[in-house]
Amino acid sequence: xxxxxxxxxxxxxxxxxxxxxxxxxxxxxxxxxxxxxxxxxxxxxxxxxxxxxxxxxxxxxxxxxxxxxxxxxxxxxxxxxxxxxxxxxxxxxxxxxxxxxxxxxxxxxxxxxxxxxxxxxxxxxxxxxxxxxxxxxxxxxxxxxxxxxxxxxxxxxxxxxxxxxxxxxxxxxxxxxxxxxxxxxxxxxxxxxxxxxxxxxxxxxxxxxxxxxxxxxxxxxxxxxxxxxxxxxxxxxxxxxxxxxxxxxxxxxxxxxxxxxxxxxxxxxxxxxxxxxxxxxxxxxxxxxxxxxxxxxxxxxxxxxxxxxxxxxxxxxxxxxxxxxxxxxxxxxxxxxxxxxxxxxxxxxxxxxxxxxxxxxxxxxxxxxxxxxxxxxxxxxxxxxxxxxxxxxxxxxxxxxxxxxxxxxxxxxxxxxxxxxxxxxxxxxxxxxxxxxxxxxx
Numbered sequence: 001x002x003x004x005x006x007x008x009x010x011x012x013x014x015x016x017x018x019x020x021x022x023x024x025x026x027x028x029x030x031x032x033x034x035x036x037x038x039x040x041x042x043x044x045x046x047x048x049x050x051x052x053x054x055x056x057x058x059x060x061x062x063x064x065x066x067x068x069x070x071x072x073x074x075x076x077x078x079x080x081x082x083x084x085x086x087x088x089x090x091x092x093x094x095x096x097x098x099x100x101x102x103x104x105x106x107x108x109x110x111x112x113x114x115x116x117x118x119x120x121x122x123x124x125x126x127x128x129x130x131x132x133x134x135x136x137x138x139x140x141x142x143x144x145x146x147x148x149x150x151x152x153x154x155x156x157x158x159x160x161x162x163x164x165x166x167x168x169x170x171x172x173x174x175x176x177x178x179x180x181x182x183x184x185x186x187x188x189x190x191x192x193x194x195x196x197x198x199x200x201x202x203x204x205x206x207x208x209x210x211x212x213x214x215x216x217x218x219x220x221x222x223x224x225x226x227x228x229x230x231x232x233x234x235x236x237x238x239x240x241x242x243x244x245x246x247x248x249x250x251x252x253x254x255x256x257x258x259x260x261x262x263x264x265x266x267x268x269x270x271x272x273x274x275x276x277x278x279x280x281x282x283x284x285x286x287x288x289x290x291x292x293x294x295x296x297x298x299x300x301x302x303x304x305x306x307x308x309x310x311x312x313x314x315x316x317x318x319x320x321x322x323x324x325x326x327x328x329x330x331x332x333x334x335x336x337x338x339x340x341x342x343x344x345x346x347x348x349x350x351x352x353x354x355x356x357x358x359x360x361x362x363x364x365x366x367x368x369x370x371x372x373x374x375x376x377x378x379x380x381x382x383x384x385x386x387x388x389x390x391x392x393x394x395x396x397x398x399x400x401x402x403x404x405x406x407x408x409x410x411x412x413x414x415x416x417x418x419x420x421x422x423x424x425x426x427x428x429x430x431x432x433x434x435x436x437x438x439x440x441x442x
Contacts, residue, residue, distance in 0.1 A: 013125055017137045018117065020410050024144040025113060027339065027408070028058060031151045032102075034163040040102045045157040046092045047426055053084070054147045054154075056100045059109030060084040062116055062140050070136050071119030076112055087387060116140075130384055138196035138410070139384075145408035152339060152406045153426050155270055156257070162271035169341035169405065172279055172348035176217040179433075180358045181441065182306070184211035187313040188320040189305055190377050191415045200389035201415040203379045204320075207305050211442060214302055214310045214434040217347035217360050218368060219293065222278035224285070225265065227293050228254055238295045243288030246423055256284035256425040270342050279346035281366045281430040287398045287422035290369045290431040302434035304372035304399045304417075311363075311402070312414040314356035323414050324355035324362045330409045335364035338408050344430070345405075364407070366430030367400040367418060374399055374419040396421055404428035 032040060032055050040052040049057075060080060067073045082088055083097055100108060116137075123131055130136050155164055185208065191197045192204040233253050236244045246252070254260075257268045258276075266273050285293075294300050302310070312320045321327065325334050334353035336345045344365040354360045362368075374397040382390045397419040403412035406428050420427060 010125055013134055014120055017120060017134045017141070020141045021113070021116070021137065021144075024141050024148065024408065024410070025109075027148045028055065028109075028144060028151075029106075031148060031155065031164075032106075034155075035158075037102050039158065039160070041095075041099075043092075043095045044154050044159070045426065047424075048150070048154045048157060049091050049094045050099070051151055051154055052102050052105050053094045053097075053099055054151050055102075056080070056105040056108060057084040057086065058144050058147050059105070059112045061143055062109070063112045065136050065140055066116040066119055067112060070123060070131055071115065073115060073119065076115065077108060080108075133195035135196060136384075139198070142196065142198070142411040145411045148339075148408065149404070149406040149411075149428075153428065157426060158271070160271065164270050164342060166340065166342045169280070169336060169343045169345035170349040172346045174348045174351040174360075176348040176360045179213045179215050179435075180310075181211060181213050181437065182209070182310050182313070182357050183315055184209065187309050189308055189415075194322070194413065194415065196410070197413070197415055198388065198417075199381065199383045200374075200376070200417050202381070203377065205378050207309075209303075209305050209309050211437050212302070212306055212434055213437060213441075214306065214357075214359060215299075215432045216358065218281035218344075218366055218430050218432045219290075220278060220347055221267075221276045221280050221282050224255065224282040224293060225276070225278075227296050230296070232292060232296055235296075238292045239288065240291060243291055243422075246286075246288050247292075250423070252286075252289065255282055255289070277343075277346060279348070281344045281347060281361070283344055283366050283404075283428055283430050284425050285369075285430060286425045287369045289425075291371075293431075294433050297433060299433040299435040301369055301371040301431060304370045304401065306434055307362075307368065307370050307401045308414065310357050310359045311355050316356065321356065321414060323353075324359070325353050330363060330412070335361075335403075335409075335412075336405045337364040337403060337412060339406055341405055343405060344428075362402050363412060363414070364403050365405055366402075366428055367404050367407075368402045369429060369431040370399040370401055372399045373397060374417070392419060398422050400427070400429055 032051055041050055043050050063076050125134050126132050186206050188204050189207040190201055190204045259266050265276050267276055311324045330337050334350055376393050400418040
């Protein structure tokens, strides 16, 4: 490669990074500018931080990694590092901290961004694993977008007049009922090549998966309502012992934000109550609810390896794709991502986004619970810090895959792994079902 070509590639990479960082910041400011100062300071749920904490935390992580570490610059606000360390203060305790007020937080993140962009303009974007291919910048963009999705979940929990708006998600474009059989065999799980993949997605490694059947689409509101109507929440035999204990303790009777009005059910989304859209994937269900539904339906949740094989493996070529549809970045024709809509699209809305195995909407719409816990892949190496993944391995978590309508494309790909406690419902989570094959299907 010539020197001039190297400079061109570096300039292109800088332009891409700057655009990704700007997209995240525009979303952050939209989510925080949408409410007044009292709402920014309020804790809308003990499960969530005040929005103003998320805002300053975003800036603090950018300062730590891009300004101080990559750039070697002087600290902007070293005095607030401990305040915005997520491991030192549980969410429930954060409102009592001496946090930056909204004006200070906005000024702080603005100053940090100016310095981070200056670092970007001078970085060679090579020479160490932290900066090769812009990794640290990509990590920070993903971090900000992950907090943006968290702030979107806070907006969903907020009580008051609606402050967010978006066009309705698209309806069904293609029939997607039933299931497909994914043949037995080995596929390459995870990645060693994606430059911005995080440590828990690495390394790529062969996994043999027995043949299995998986639903073409996620479970819909209509399907879930049949479970509810059939007494699903009143039948302990459908629940695991721990799940039934949680259902009783938490008083679960329906997905979060569902309400019964006479003979119909409604759902409240971002302050707006509306009748259920039957063909939308069900959202705001915990892992225990998904497990109980699967038992009622005579199926089970897919393992993480099954989910990824259905999403990425091409049986015709043996190749493993980056996205279900191929290598192209997601767009409005393939997936419901990026808060383009404030709800899941109906099943069958994105036929162009189907996988090679014929499975739809594996990316976007709703995070999908898997049966697997959160564990390291063989050959895992913590990078660039243990607290992103390693400290969570083996804990009381279940894997979620595929992203939601609130996930940005920079933080969503066929290898991306999310995890949460099995009781969590405030996240934008749904599920699809799988099953073992009968003898006559093998």
